Amino acid sequence: xxxxxxxxxxxxxxxxxxxxxxxxxxxxxxxxxxxxxxxxxxxxxxxxxxxxxxxxxxxxxxxxxxxxxxxxxxxxxxxxxxxxxxxxxxxxxxxxxxxxxxxxxxxxxxxxxxxxxxxxxx
Amino acid sequence: xxxxxxxxxxxxxxxxxxxxxxxxxxxxxxxxxxxxxxxxxxxxxxxxxxxxxxxxxxxxxxxxxxxxxxxxxxxxxxxxxxxxxxxxxxxxxxxxxxxxxxxxxxxxxxxxxxxxxxxxxx
DNA sequence: AAGCTTACTTACCCACAGGTAAGTACCTGA
DNA sequence: TCAGGTACTTACCTGTGGGTAAGTAAGCTT
Numbered sequence: 231x232x233x234x235x236x237x238x239x240x241x242x243x244x245x246x247x248x249x250x251x252x253x254x255x256x257x258x259x260x261x262x263x264x265x266x267x268x269x270x271x272x273x274x275x276x277x278x279x280x281x282x283x284x285x286x287x288x289x290x291x292x293x294x295x296x297x298x299x300x301x302x303x304x305x306x307x308x309x310x311x312x313x314x315x316x317x318x319x320x321x322x323x324x325x326x327x328x329x330x331x332x333x334x335x336x337x338x339x340x341x342x343x344x345x346x347x348x349x350x351x352x
Numbered sequence: 353x354x355x356x357x358x359x360x361x362x363x364x365x366x367x368x369x370x371x372x373x374x375x376x377x378x379x380x381x382x383x384x385x386x387x388x389x390x391x392x393x394x395x396x397x398x399x400x401x402x403x404x405x406x407x408x409x410x411x412x413x414x415x416x417x418x419x420x421x422x423x424x425x426x427x428x429x430x431x432x433x434x435x436x437x438x439x440x441x442x443x444x445x446x447x448x449x450x451x452x453x454x455x456x457x458x459x460x461x462x463x464x465x466x467x468x469x470x471x472x473x474x
Numbered sequence: 475a476a477g478c479t480t481a482c483t484t485a486c487c488c489a490c491a492g493g494t495a496a497g498t499a500c501c502t503g504a
Numbered sequence: 505t506c507a508g509g510t511a512c513t514t515a516c517c518t519g520t521g522g523g524t525a526a527g528t529a530a531g532c533t534t
Contacts, residue, residue: 238464240455244379244448246464247455250432253376254492257366269513275387282493287512307501308510325450326366332447333362333369342360342368376522391483404523409482429481429531 236296249323250296253289255281257326260315261297264323269312279345298322358418372418372444375411377403379448382437385421386445388437401467420444 240246249259255278263269263276269277275286279316292314293299304310315323337344362368373379377400384399385391391399397408413434415421420441426432436444459466 234396237462238459239467240381241467242383243415243452243455243457243459244383247372247451247457248379250458251370258363261364261366272509273504282495283512284494284514285468288492293419303511306510307499309500311511322454323507325454328376328447328450329369330365332444333365333367333372334363337360337365337368340359342362342464344361345361404525405482406484407522410522415514425481430478431482431530433481456478457526 236292236309247322247325250293250298251326253285253292255285255289256293259286259289259293260298260323260326261318261330263313263315264318271311274313293319314344356449358414369444369447372415372420373448375407375414377407379414381408381411381415382420382441382445382448385435388471390434391431392434396435416443436470 234263236249238246238249240249247296251260258278258281259274262274266273270292271286275281275283278286288309290299290301294301297316299315300314300319304312331351336342354360358371360368360371363369363419373382379402381396384396388395388399393408393412397405397413398405400408412421412423416423419438421440421442422436424434424436433455
């Protein structure tokens with residue numbers, strides 16, 4: 231193991247920012263936490279249709295390492311863990327917003343479909 | 353092969369935008385073209401220390417497919433090809449700017465090094 | 475006629491991102 | 505007593521992103 235890193239060296243700022251966002255589900259996790267404020271592990275899993283438990287945890291751990299996500303453990307049974315964005319994570323989400331709008335426009339432009347996130351009618 | 357794609361379906365806008373930016377050198381190419389306006393193949397290669405010719409072309413082709421980059425061929429010998437950003441590419445770069453600043457701040461925060469892009473004293 | 479230039483193309487290879495699936499510990503409800 | 509829910513952990517496997525390096529076409533220079 232001993233992967234992780236994400237400490238450069240980088241070519242430029244975008245490079246450094248991308249390093250933290252790269253990962254199939256990271257931006258989605260950011261989005262999910264931003265919208266719900268606080269989510270439990272299983273809630274996140276249900277909110278990201280297709281994610282495997284392994285990748286979800288791995289990404290959450292890395293984002294915690296990077297200071298984007300806060301992990302709150304409640305010592306109960308059954309276990310309860312709540313994830314939320316840190317200030318830093320919120321700030322990242324903020325600068326991602328314009329990119330998100332650009333992407334939404336791109337979806338219109340190329341007529342891309344949206345993944346059905348139905349179910350979660352909660 | 354027949355890879356490429358980059359047509360969704362996507363979970364959200366960020367997802368759709370990331371799809372176009374993902375690739376080790378794409379954001380750097382965007383940056384390079386943004387700063388120089390127009391660059392020849394070999395100039396780009398020199399501007400992105402470490403990039404292989406294969407990846408550079410592959411990325412340029414994909415970005416052309418995606419409408420971000422314009423490729424102008426001059427039928428001369430030796431061959432001359434100029435790459436530049438399209439309006440669409442420029443607009444992507446614009447929304448990436450805040451992300452770039454966030455990344456620059458992150459580099460300060462974690463004390464990351466910058467890749468030396470010396471040489472290119474041109 | 476050999477060599478240099480540019481802009482690729484092609485074949486081959488490896489590391490790693492990410493998926494699948496089973497296992498763990500603990501308690502609750504049927 | 506046993507399935508079910510929580511939040512993971514671990515082992516294993518595969519696809520592919522990206523690297524290396526050699527080859528190609530065409531004309532100019534020496």
